[in-house]
Amino acid sequence: MNLEIFILILFLLSSTLFLLIALIMTSKNNKKITKGKNILENMLSKYSASNRVIDSIExxxxxxxxxxxxxxxxxxxxxxxxxxxxxxxxxxxxxxxxxxxxxxxxxxxxxxxxxxxxxxxxxxxxxxxxxxxxxxxxxxxxxxxxxxxxxxxxxxxxxxxxxxxxxxxxxxxxxxxxxxxxxxxxxxxxxxxxxxxxxxxxxxxxNNFEMKEFVENSNIENNDQISGLALDENLELLRFNNKEISLSNSEYLIMKKLVDKNGEVLPYEEIENLLWPSRIGINKSAMRLHIHRLRDKSNSVSENQNMIKTVRGKGIFLDIS
CATH class of the missing domain: 3.30.450.40 (GAF domain)
Structure with missing residues (x-):
């Protein structure tokens, strides 16, 4: 009886061991298959992405x-x-x-x-x-x-x-x-x-700048003193003859408006609307500072031709008279 039990236990252990080995082998094969699928999917994904790049550029x-x-x-x-x-x-x-x-x-x-x-x-x-x-x-x-x-x-x-x-x-x-x-x-x-x-x-x-420079210069070409004035919209530069100077965004906006006015007065209120479109946080001191710096820069690049003039209590204008 004890021998039969021993043989039965031995058989069960052998069967269990065999099943474990089979499961391990199957698991390894499945992992290899899964890994192969993942590699293939990644390759297909990359190939598809590469195609999309080429197609999108075209x-x-x-x-x-x-x-x-x-x-x-x-x-x-x-x-x-x-x-x-x-x-x-x-x-x-x-x-x-x-x-x-x-x-x-x-x-x-x-x-x-x-x-x-x-x-x-x-x-x-x-x-x-x-x-x-x-x-x-x-x-x-x-x-x-x-x-x-x-x-x-x-x-x-x-x-x-x-x-x-x-x-x-x-x-x-x-x-x-x-x-x-x-x-x-x-x-x-x-x-x-x-x-x-x-x-x-x-x-x-x-291309737009080349046309803009031509138009702006043609607006003031009758004045020999400032006929070389031009604005670079892309780089926000003020050019005068062979010299140029960088403007801040606020300075550029004011200068562009002055050029558009073509010698007419640019009111302070209009400058405020330009710098603070939402009318929130208007700072008159900051506005005056922008105008002061713009005047200094324009004088620097134009050798002190003093082209930006002030009308007391009203605004500023570009002197093209």
Whole structure:
């Protein structure tokens, strides 16, 4: 009896050991198969992403008759495999962001979307100020503009569009899925397209500047003393003959308005509206400081020709008489 029990126990132990060995072998094979599948999926994913990069570049470059803002959105949507892309342009005078172009699989009417103002401290404003991309899920709604409620997404990537040293806009890329696994690849591909867009913008700005310089000089060409005056809108420079000087954004806005006035008085109230469009936080001392610095810079570049004159209590004007 004891022998039979011993044989039975030995048989059970042998069977259990055999089953364990079989399970281990099967598990190893399954892991190899799974690993092989993962490698294949990663290769297919990378191949697909590479194709999207090539296709999106071709799309951006081949549709030059179309608005560059729309081409940007279409190309980014393709390269990121996104559900929707919206480009918001920054207003240089007050730092606000207004949706300007879109690309989406859904019907979106961006004309109804509200402007993001600096005081709101919403996502585009933060992205523009910090100059770095942000990746947020749809639950982090504290800094989202209200119109985000009309967009279906799981994750949003906000990317600043920076030309030279200044922000010119912000792109929202709305994704259906979580992007943690391949975010580096997505951001790299996004950078390729946004860089193309910035170069296109710069080329347009250069052409616009050449025409702007001609027009502005023709407005004051009857005055030999300041016939060499020109403004570089892209770099915010004041040029006089062969000299140039950098202006702050506020100084540039005032100088541009003076040129547009063509010798007429630019009232102080109009300068306030220019620097503080929302009429919030108006600082007359700061305004006078901007005017003082602009006058110093214009005198410096023009060898003290004193072209900016004051009408006491009213405003300033560009002396072209």
């Amino acid at each position: 799309m951006f470059l081949s549709s030059k008759d179309e608005n560059s803002d729309i081409r940007l959105c279409d190309s980014l949507r393709l390269v990121a495999n996104a559900k929707s892309v919206i480009y918001s342009e920054m207003n240089k005078s007050d730092g606000s962001f207004k949706p300007k172009a879109k690309s989406s699989s859904n019907e979106i009417i961006i004309e109804n979307f509200e402007t993001e103002y600096v005081d709101n401290k919403s996502l585009a404003v933060i992205t523009g100020i910090e100059g770095t991309a942000k990746i947020l899920n749809n639950e982090e709604s504290d800094i989202f503009p209200k119109w985000f409620e009309k967009i279906e997404f799981e994750t949003v990537i906000s990317v600043p569009i920076i030309g030279g040293f200044e922000t010119i806009g912000c792109v929202y890329i709305f994704m259906e899925n979580n992007t943690e696994k391949n975010i580096d690849e997505i951001l790299k591909n996004i950078w390729i397209i946004t860089n193309l867009f910035i170069k296109t913008k710069n080329e347009t700005s250069i």
